[in-house]
Amino acid sequence: MCQSVNKKKAALDAKVDTSASAQRLHLLERELEDLEAKVRATKQRIQEEKDLIAGSKQEAAVLTAELKADLAELSSLSKQVVLGADEEDEAVIAKVDRIRLDAIAAINDFLQETCPR
The missing domain is CATH 1.20.5 (Single alpha-helices involved in coiled-coils or other helix-helix interfaces)
Structure with missing residues (x-):
């Protein structure tokens, strides 16, 4: 009976001593924080790339309009050449x-x- 009680007490002590589990939990929480920081940084870079692409599209549209105007002017000038x-x-x-x-x-x-x- 004493051996059984000692085994149960050892098992209980092992379950009660959660320091190893707490340490693993702490490591996992730190890992999660690091991953969340990486996700935030990646989302920020994604947004910056989207902004860059949108800006490039706007610049391209402006340059296209200017080029069309220049070509129209050249066409008009070529008709005026004597x-x-x-x-x-x-x-x-x-x-x-x-x-x-x-x-x-x-x-x-x-x-x-x-x-x-």
Whole structure:
């Protein structure tokens, strides 16, 4: 009977001594806290990526609109281009330049006649 009581007492002592279980519980709680912190950090990074993607989509939409406007303007400008040879333009420019030089020479001649040094 004493042996039976001693066994039951040892079993009871083992059940009552919860320090090992409490330590395991504490470790599990710390592990859970660490995991929850990682989850929060991961959720934050996910939100940042979503924000980045949304911002990129908005920027892309703005750039697309600007590009369309630029292309429309280029199309309009290309319709305004006057076709012709460069030689014709160069001849007109040379003629105007000769007229300009003749006018400058005439002004210099006039000034020298009216205001001799």
